[in-house]
Amino acid sequence: MKVPFSWLKELVDIDVTAQELEEKLFSCGFEVEELIPLDAGISKVVVGRIVEMEPQEGTHLTKCVVDCGEYGRDIRISTGAANMKVGDCVPAALDGSTLPGGIRIKARKMQGVESNGMLCSGEELGLNDDLFPGSEVYGLLILPEDSVPGTDIAPVVGLDDYIFDISITANRPDCQSVLGIAREVAAILGKPLHMPAMDYNTVCDADEPISVKVEAPDLCPPLHGTLRPQYPDERVSPAG
Numbered sequence: 704m705k706v707p708f709s710w711l712k713e714l715v716d717i718d719v720t721a722q723e724l725e726e727k728l729f730s731c732g733f734e735v736e737e738l739i740p741l742d743a744g745i746s747k748v749v750v751g752r753i754v755e756m757e758p759q760e761g762t763h764l765t766k767c768v769v770d771c772g773e774y775g776r777d778i779r780i781s782t783g784a785a786n787m788k789v790g791d792c793v794p795a796a797l798d799g800s801t802l803p804g805g806i807r808i809k810a811r812k813m814q815g816v817e818s819n820g821m822l823c824s825g826e827e828l829g830l831n832d833d834l835f836p837g838s839e840v841y842g843l844l845i846l847p848e849d850s851v852p853g854t855d856i857a858p859v860v861g862l863d864d865y866i867f868d869i870s871i872t873a874n875r876p877d878c879q880s881v882l883g884i885a886r887e888v889a890a891i892l893g894k895p896l897h898m899p900a901m902d903y904n905t906v907c908d909a910d911e912p913i914s915v916k917v918e919a920p921d922l923c924p925p926l927h928g929t930l931r932p933q934y935p936d937e938r939v940s941p942a943g
Contacts, residue, residue, distance in 0.1 A: 705739075706884050708865040714885035716894050721865040727891050733878075734870040742862040744803040745828065749774060750846060750854045751795030753787055762814040767822065771795050772853015781818040786842030792850040793843045794823040794860075803829040828860065835860045 708721045717724065725735045754777075755768035764783055770776045774797055787793060796802060797820045798810040806827075810819045825831070825838025832839045838860075850859055857863040869884065877883050882899070889896040917923055 704869050704871050704879060704884075706867045706869060706881050708867065709861075710881050711867075711885050711888055714882065714897050714899065715889045715892065716897075717888065717892065718894075719892070721867075724888065725867065728867070728869070728888075731887070731891055733887070735867055736870050737866075737868040739866040739868060741829075741834075741864045741866065742857040744801060744805065745857065745862065747800035748794055748796045748802070748823065748828070748856040750792050750850045750852050750856060750859060751778070751780075751822065752792050752850075752852045753789055756787070756789055759814060759816055764814055764816075766816060769793075769795055769822070770852045771797065772851065774853055776852075778819050779817065780820045780822055781813040781816055782822045782843065784822065784824070784842040786840065787822070787845065790848075791843075792846040792848065792852070794828060794846070794856050796821045796823055796827075802827055825860075828856065828862070830860060830862075834862075 725738050751769035751771045753767050754770050757766045759766050764781045767780050769778045796808040800808045808821050822843050825844040830838035871878050
């Protein structure tokens with residue numbers, strides 16, 4: 704079972720590192736098969752703010768001047784993307800950086816123009832929309848406007864996290880959920896468990912009846928029995 708460290712920290716006030724928690728879980732009989740860092744394979748990729756843009760004549764490329772904070776405020780990088788504008792913050796893989804899959808980025812000439820790195824899409828960072836909204840857009844990954852140039856990309860896009868791959872034995876079905884593991888972590892660390900909100904509120908017009916139809920009352924007798932009247936195609940009010 705795979706459990707994000709960040710989820711556990713939402714449910715328990717964890718005051719140890721992921722590596723220390725891994726050892727504590729082992730000591731209590733939970734086999735952590737693997738502790739997976741989400742930023743594995745990524746290095747020297749930072750927030751870059753585009754300060755200048757110019758079409759690269761005779762090509763589909765755009766020459767960008769990128770502010771990468773302490774790494775340089777006028778780094779020149781060419782890109783084939785077309786969804787960016789001046790002022791946008793984007794991931795900048797600098798000269799000597801690495802990306803998932805062992806890809807190494809080096810300064811090189813693109814269509815005769817020196818490019819000192821690569822501006823990245825969400826896919827190139829191993830992201831999807833579940834991890835960071837907009838990651839599956841065709842083109843560069845546009846970061847929040849308040850991102851600080853030169854900041855390591857991992858905490859900006861949520862890659863500063865770990866996944867615990869835990870082997871759950873057949874006699875512990877209570878641990879086959881994030882909440883179940885969090886309960887064990889709370890006991891191990893002597894911390895309170897913060898239960899997630901279980902309520903669900905919906906807004907509807909109290910004067911407008913809701914149409915309810917139970918198409919298989921034999922398969923769902925508890926729900927069918929709560930409707931008044933019990934004819935499947937009749938309408939009931941929000942109050943029941």
